[in-house]
Amino acid sequence: MTATTAVPVRPAKQPKARGQRDKPEKWGSPVTYFIALLLIAVCLAPVVYIVLGGFRTNSQISTNPAAFPSPWVFKNYAAVLTSTTFWGEFANSIIVALVSTIGVVVLGVMVSFVIARYDFKFKGAMYSLFAAGLMFPMVIAITPLYLVIKDLGLVDSLFGLIVPQVAFGLPTTVIILVPFLRAIPNEIEEAASIDGASRLGFFFRMVIPLAVPGVVTVAILSFIGSWNNYVLPLYILNSQANYTLPLGVQAFSSQYSTDTAAVLAFTSLAMLPALIFFAIFQKRIVGGLTGAVKG
Structure with a gap:
């Protein structure tokens, strides 16, 4: 006769009574x-x-530097908003930021796709090269960079700003996007291949939609970085007609150094687009970076 072992039966979890609520979470320190x-x-x-x-x-x-306006004066902002100089510099900043962002996103996605999805010789060295690019900010390389741009004949042109910004924006883009593209299951690529999709078809139909959070993140970071860039325009641009807003703020401050209120109005309008842009898409940035860490 074999002995049987009694297995204790756990009581079933009772449903919460109607009207019973979860206890609110305790506040932190x-x-x-x-x-x-x-x-x-x-x-x-x-x-x-x-x-x-x-x-x-x-x-x-x-x-009283710390007091609120009393009365409120609107002529400073009105003077800036009716200035052709401000809108010309605003247009230059928009052109440089948009073209730089497009270049960073397009080239970054293509490079990241190759590194993430294909095996080839020196793959690790290529990825390490982009990672090492994060350790060399533009300020350190500004002198040799200026000489290269001068030899290319791009001094005092917006294109002379766009090319270096795309180059220096690629390391961050690759580091963020590679984990996204590596996280795409191989089964999806195999299924797409069975359905007759080419590598380019898989890239455009599957990879791009799945990597949208990372793409949006790098696009936002590239746009804001280009908008706030001051050192490179300072070295590259000579004529005020090509100035971007950060450089325009410096020129306006020097020209109207005695008119502090006008300088503050010009400065606030120059930084306002980047602040609004960042405030709107801040959740996208956090979500994209979180996805990169998880990948």
Whole structure:
């Protein structure tokens, strides 16, 4: 006769009574929230000061620099918005940022696809080369970069800004996109091949839609980086007709150094597009970077 072992039976989980709610999550440490709010205040305070300063007069700023506008003055912003110089520099920044972003995204996706999906000799060395590009910012290479652009005859032209920005934007793009493209299952590619899709067909029909979060992330980072770039235009551009907004802010500040309120208005309008762009797409950036880490 064999002995049987009694297996304890766990009681079934009782459903929650009607009206019973989950307990609210406990708040974290007040110190954490205080530090977070302090950092937010440190980051926002200069931006708020610049924006509000454009609504003041020079006498208000000199009398009480930390006060709110009283009364509010709109002529500083009106003068900037009716200036052909501002809109010309705005157009130059838009052209450079858009073309640079398109170049970074198109070339970055193609390079990342090859590195992520194909095996070939020196594949690891190529990826390491792009990773090493993150350690060499544009400021370090600005002198030899200027000499190369001068030899190519691209000094004082918008194209002379676009080419280096695309080149220096590729390392970040490749590092972000390669994990996205590696995470695509091989079964999808095999199924597409069985259905008669070529490699290019698989790339355009499957890879691009699946990599949209990463593509959007690198596009946003490239656009904002190009919009805020100051050092390269400072070296490349000579005529004010080709100035971008960061360089235009410096020129305007030098020309109207005694008119502090007008300088603040020009500066706030110059940085406003990048702030709005970043505020709208910040979730896309976080989601894209998170996906890259998971991949």
